[in-house]
Amino acid sequence: MASKFWAASSSEEESEEEVTTSEEETSSDEGSSSDSDSSSSSSSSSSGSSRKKGASRFLMGSSDSESEDERRVVRSAKDKAYDELRATCNEIKNKMHINDWAAIQTLFDKLNKQLERTQKVTQSLGVPRAYVRMLCELEDFLNKTLAEKPKLSPTNTRALTRMKQTLRKHNAAYTEQMRLFRENPVSETEEEAPSSSESESEESGSERELNTEEEEEAKFKSVRTGVVQRPKDKLLTMDPKEITYEMVQKKLQEIAMARGKTTRIDRQEQIEMLTYLSGVTKGPVQKLEVLINVITVTFDMNQPTQNAMTVPNWNRCAQTMFDIMVLLDENRHITLTDTPPEEERIEEPEAGTPTQVWGNLGAFLERLDDEWNGSLKALDPHANEYMERLKDEAVLLALAQKVSDYLQAHNELDKLAGVALKRIQHFYYKTDVVYAAMRKLALQRQQDSAEAPEAPTAALDAEVVDGEEAEGATELIVVKIPHDFNIPESCAELVEQLARVVYAHGNDNQKGQAMLCTVYFRCIRDDFYGARDTLLMSRIQEQTGQLDAKMQVLYNRTIAQLGLSAFRAGLIFECHQCLMDLYGTGRVKELLAQGIQQHRFQEKTPEQEAAERRRQVPFHMHINLELLESTYLISAMLLEVPAMASSQSTDVRKRVISKPLRRLMDNYERQSFTGPPENVRDHVMAAVRSLATGDWRRAYSYVTALSCWSLLPQKEAVLGMLRNKLQEEGLRTYLLAYGRFYSSLSIAQLCDMFELPERKVHAVVSRLIADDGLPASHDQPTGTIVVHHVEPTRLQTLAGTFSDKASLLVDLNERALAMRTGALHTDDDDGDGRRGHDGAQGGRRTRLGGRLGGVGGFGGRGGRGGRGGRFGDRERGSGFMPAEGFAGGVFGRGRGRRTSMQRDSNFTELGQFGGSARRGRT
Incomplete structure (x- = not known):
C-alpha cells in the first residue's frame, strides 16, 4: 500500500510544477493588491489540489487549509x-x-x-x-x-x-x-x-x-x-617641494582646533600627517612645533582614566621628546613657553633670532611617567611583560636628566623642582642592590643604543587606532638612550642632591613629598634615628588630615618602613608605636595603596573604585604585607604578654597595649580545636601561648618558622635579636606569673633556664623589683632572689572594711539627697567613673533575690563586687553584708550595669549609682 502513495508523487514534473506555481505566487504578490488577492486565491486552490496528492498529503498534516507562507524556511545562525x-x-x-x-x-x-x-x-x-x-x-x-x-x-x-x-x-x-x-x-x-x-x-x-x-x-x-574612514589628505600626495610654510601652518592649526573632540576624528591620520610634515618643514621652529603636536596628539589617543597608553605610542612620545631636546640643543635661540603666541607666524624666523614656541617639557615628562606607571598596574606582575616594561625606566631617567639640564640652563627653577621630585620618586624605594642592578641595565641599554644603526625619527612604525594595535602592525619603536646620559654610582648622594633642589625651589606640597621620600630612603638603609628625627622636625604628622590622597599614601608607606626599620634595630616599642595605627584600622591594603578590600557594610560607587585603582602603586614598589604583619604581631606579643602576666599577678586591670592582638587571642581561645599553625597569625598565637608560660624556646621555634624572614638581607642578625628579646621577655613573664609561688629563686638556675648571662638576669630582676612588679630582694652572698609575701594585719583588714562601708553610706546619703532635691549629678571626678554603667558581670551572677543582694550585684569590675553579693564570706568580706560584695558597686574595679533589681523604685538610683562608681578602693 505504501508504494501506491509514494509512486503517485515520484514524478519530477509535478515537483517542478509546484516550484513554478510558488514562484508565480511570489511574483504576483509584488503587483497590485487586486492581482495579489486573485493570485493568492488561485494559489491556495492549486496548493490544495497539490497537497492532496502523494506523500505530501500525510507529511504536511491533516489540515488542507494551511497557508503556503507557513512552509519551512532555512535561516542562518x-x-x-x-x-x-x-x-x-x-x-x-x-x-x-x-x-x-x-x-x-x-x-x-x-x-x-x-x-x-x-x-x-x-x-x-x-x-x-x-x-x-x-x-x-x-x-x-x-x-x-x-x-x-x-x-x-x-x-x-x-x-x-x-x-x-x-x-x-x-x-x-x-x-x-x-x-x-x-x-x-x-x-x-x-x-x-x-x-x-x-x-x-x-x-x-x-x-x-x-x-x-x-x-x-x-x-x-x-x-x-571613534574613527570614521576618510579619504587621505591631498597634502600627503603632493611633492614636498610644492608644500609651503603657510600650508604646514594651516594644517597645524586644523589639528590644534580638533583637540578635545572625541568623535569623528582619526588620530592615526593626524599622526601620519604630522610625521610627514616633520620631514617637509621649512626651519627648526616649524619642525619643533610639529614635534610638539605629535606628542599632544599621541596623548589624546587614549584616556588615562580608562586605560594606559600602549607601548608603541609611549615609545613614540619618548623618542619625539629626545628629538626635541636635540633640536633645542642645536638651536639655543629657541625656547619653550607655557603661553601660546598671540600672533600666528607667517614665515620662518631668521636663524639666530630669539623665538618662543609653546610647549612644556615638565608636563610632557610627568604625563609619560604616569602612563608608564599605569601600564605597569595593568600588567600581570608575575609575567615577563612586566619585567620588559620595567626596563623602560632607564628611558624615563635619561629623559628626566635631559629635561633637568635644559630647565636649569634656562633658569626655570619652579619646573626644575617638579622634575627633580619625579626623579626622586624613581630612587627612594630602591635598595643599594636594586639600584646597582638598575644602573647596570641602563648603561647596557645606552651601549646598545650607541651600537644600533640609525632609525627614523619617531616614525609611524606601528599602526595604532585609539590605543589599540591594528592588524598588520610592524615592529615597535626602539627608543635610543643618548650617549651623554650619566647615572652616578651612589644613590644616596643623588637623592640628597635632588632633595636639596626641591627644598630650595619647590612649593609646600613638593617639599613634603621630597621629605617623605627621603625618610623612606633612610629607613630601608636602617638609619632609623635619622629618619625619625627628620620626620619629627617636619611636623607633618600633625596635619595628615589636610594632605591629599597621594600624600597620605606616601605618608603611610613611610610610617610602615619606619616601623620595619625600628624592628630590625631591635626597638620593639618604637616599632609597635609606628605600626599600631596602621593595623588598628584593619585596612592595611587600602592605606598602603596595595589593593582594595571589600567590606561587608560598605558600598563603593564605580567612580570611587576607579579612583582607588588609579591610586594604587605598582607591584615592584609594594611593601610585603606578610612581613609587615609578622613584625607588628611579634612586637605586640613582646609587649602584651608580660603586661598580661603582670595584671594577673597583682590583680590590677591594666591598659590594653594591642587591641588587634587581644582580639586574635580571644578568637583563638574560643576555638574548640586548634590545629598546627598555618599562616602568620597562627604562628604568632602559638608563640603567645608558649611565651605566656615562659617557654621561650618553643615560642622562638614558632616565630622562626615564618617564611617572610627570607626577604630580609640581614636575616641572621634579626633572628638573633628576636632570640634575645624572647629570652628576656620569657624571663620577665615567668617571674611575674609564677614568682609569687616561690620563697626564693636561684639566679644560676634562671640563667640555665633562659640561657642568659648572670648580668642580664640581674638587670631584669632589678627592673621588676624597682617597678613593684615583683615583691622581692637580692641576696648577694647566696646568689638568690628572696620573694616577700606580705599579708595585711587584722587591723589593716578591718580598717579597709570600715573605710569601704563608710564611704558607701556617705555616697548613698548624697544620692538620696540628690533624688529629693532633683539635682542628680554623676560622680565624674575620675575619667574612669562612667565605665561602671556598662558591665557588672558579678551582678548578673548573684542569686540573692532581695534588695541587699541586688546592691551586692551592682559590683563593678565584673568580678569581686558581684561574686561577693551572696551571704557568706568572701576573702576579707564577712558577716551579714560582705565588705567587698556591698562596696563593690561603688569601689569595684571595672564596669557595672543595671540589674533586674533596678525595677524596684527604691533602688533604681542605687543601681545607677553603683554602676557609675569610680575605680579603686579607698
Whole structure:
C-alpha cells in the first residue's frame, strides 16, 4: 500500500510544477493588491489540489487549509542570533510595563549572554542597534522609577537596587554608543524594516537583512573606535617641494582646533600627517612645533582614566621628546613657553633670532611617567611583560636628566623642582642592590643604543587606532638612550642632591613629598634615628588630615618602613608605636595603596573604585604585607604578654597595649580545636601561648618558622635579636606569673633556664623589683632572689572594711539627697567613673533575690563586687553584708550595669549609682 502513495508523487514534473506555481505566487504578490488577492486565491486552490496528492498529503498534516507562507524556511545562525536578541528585548519591554524588576534583572543577564553569543557567531565586535536601544530605554525607565518611588514588593525592591548598580557599571562601556543613539534615535519600525521579508522573496529578503546587519556592525564598530574612514589628505600626495610654510601652518592649526573632540576624528591620520610634515618643514621652529603636536596628539589617543597608553605610542612620545631636546640643543635661540603666541607666524624666523614656541617639557615628562606607571598596574606582575616594561625606566631617567639640564640652563627653577621630585620618586624605594642592578641595565641599554644603526625619527612604525594595535602592525619603536646620559654610582648622594633642589625651589606640597621620600630612603638603609628625627622636625604628622590622597599614601608607606626599620634595630616599642595605627584600622591594603578590600557594610560607587585603582602603586614598589604583619604581631606579643602576666599577678586591670592582638587571642581561645599553625597569625598565637608560660624556646621555634624572614638581607642578625628579646621577655613573664609561688629563686638556675648571662638576669630582676612588679630582694652572698609575701594585719583588714562601708553610706546619703532635691549629678571626678554603667558581670551572677543582694550585684569590675553579693564570706568580706560584695558597686574595679533589681523604685538610683562608681578602693 505504501508504494501506491509514494509512486503517485515520484514524478519530477509535478515537483517542478509546484516550484513554478510558488514562484508565480511570489511574483504576483509584488503587483497590485487586486492581482495579489486573485493570485493568492488561485494559489491556495492549486496548493490544495497539490497537497492532496502523494506523500505530501500525510507529511504536511491533516489540515488542507494551511497557508503556503507557513512552509519551512532555512535561516542562518547569524539571523537566529539576532532574532533571539530582539525577542529578549521585547520581553524586557513587556516586563517594564508591569514594573517586574525581578524578571527584568533575569532577562538582562540573559540579554548580555546572547550579545556575547551573537558576537561570536557573527565574528564581529560591533554592538547591534537593538541592544543599544534597550540600554537607553532601561536607563531611562530606571531613572523614572527611582524618581517616582513606587511601592514595590521586597523582591522587586532588591532587584531594582541591583539593577541600579549593574546598569551603572555596565553602561559605562557603552557611553559613546548610547550618546550617539540618543542624538539620532531610530524608530523600531525603521530599525526592524530591513529584517522583515514577508512582502519580498526569501532570497532577496535574507540578502537585504544580511547587508543591513553588516552595515550596522560596521557603523557601530566605527562608533566604538571613534574613527570614521576618510579619504587621505591631498597634502600627503603632493611633492614636498610644492608644500609651503603657510600650508604646514594651516594644517597645524586644523589639528590644534580638533583637540578635545572625541568623535569623528582619526588620530592615526593626524599622526601620519604630522610625521610627514616633520620631514617637509621649512626651519627648526616649524619642525619643533610639529614635534610638539605629535606628542599632544599621541596623548589624546587614549584616556588615562580608562586605560594606559600602549607601548608603541609611549615609545613614540619618548623618542619625539629626545628629538626635541636635540633640536633645542642645536638651536639655543629657541625656547619653550607655557603661553601660546598671540600672533600666528607667517614665515620662518631668521636663524639666530630669539623665538618662543609653546610647549612644556615638565608636563610632557610627568604625563609619560604616569602612563608608564599605569601600564605597569595593568600588567600581570608575575609575567615577563612586566619585567620588559620595567626596563623602560632607564628611558624615563635619561629623559628626566635631559629635561633637568635644559630647565636649569634656562633658569626655570619652579619646573626644575617638579622634575627633580619625579626623579626622586624613581630612587627612594630602591635598595643599594636594586639600584646597582638598575644602573647596570641602563648603561647596557645606552651601549646598545650607541651600537644600533640609525632609525627614523619617531616614525609611524606601528599602526595604532585609539590605543589599540591594528592588524598588520610592524615592529615597535626602539627608543635610543643618548650617549651623554650619566647615572652616578651612589644613590644616596643623588637623592640628597635632588632633595636639596626641591627644598630650595619647590612649593609646600613638593617639599613634603621630597621629605617623605627621603625618610623612606633612610629607613630601608636602617638609619632609623635619622629618619625619625627628620620626620619629627617636619611636623607633618600633625596635619595628615589636610594632605591629599597621594600624600597620605606616601605618608603611610613611610610610617610602615619606619616601623620595619625600628624592628630590625631591635626597638620593639618604637616599632609597635609606628605600626599600631596602621593595623588598628584593619585596612592595611587600602592605606598602603596595595589593593582594595571589600567590606561587608560598605558600598563603593564605580567612580570611587576607579579612583582607588588609579591610586594604587605598582607591584615592584609594594611593601610585603606578610612581613609587615609578622613584625607588628611579634612586637605586640613582646609587649602584651608580660603586661598580661603582670595584671594577673597583682590583680590590677591594666591598659590594653594591642587591641588587634587581644582580639586574635580571644578568637583563638574560643576555638574548640586548634590545629598546627598555618599562616602568620597562627604562628604568632602559638608563640603567645608558649611565651605566656615562659617557654621561650618553643615560642622562638614558632616565630622562626615564618617564611617572610627570607626577604630580609640581614636575616641572621634579626633572628638573633628576636632570640634575645624572647629570652628576656620569657624571663620577665615567668617571674611575674609564677614568682609569687616561690620563697626564693636561684639566679644560676634562671640563667640555665633562659640561657642568659648572670648580668642580664640581674638587670631584669632589678627592673621588676624597682617597678613593684615583683615583691622581692637580692641576696648577694647566696646568689638568690628572696620573694616577700606580705599579708595585711587584722587591723589593716578591718580598717579597709570600715573605710569601704563608710564611704558607701556617705555616697548613698548624697544620692538620696540628690533624688529629693532633683539635682542628680554623676560622680565624674575620675575619667574612669562612667565605665561602671556598662558591665557588672558579678551582678548578673548573684542569686540573692532581695534588695541587699541586688546592691551586692551592682559590683563593678565584673568580678569581686558581684561574686561577693551572696551571704557568706568572701576573702576579707564577712558577716551579714560582705565588705567587698556591698562596696563593690561603688569601689569595684571595672564596669557595672543595671540589674533586674533596678525595677524596684527604691533602688533604681542605687543601681545607677553603683554602676557609675569610680575605680579603686579607698
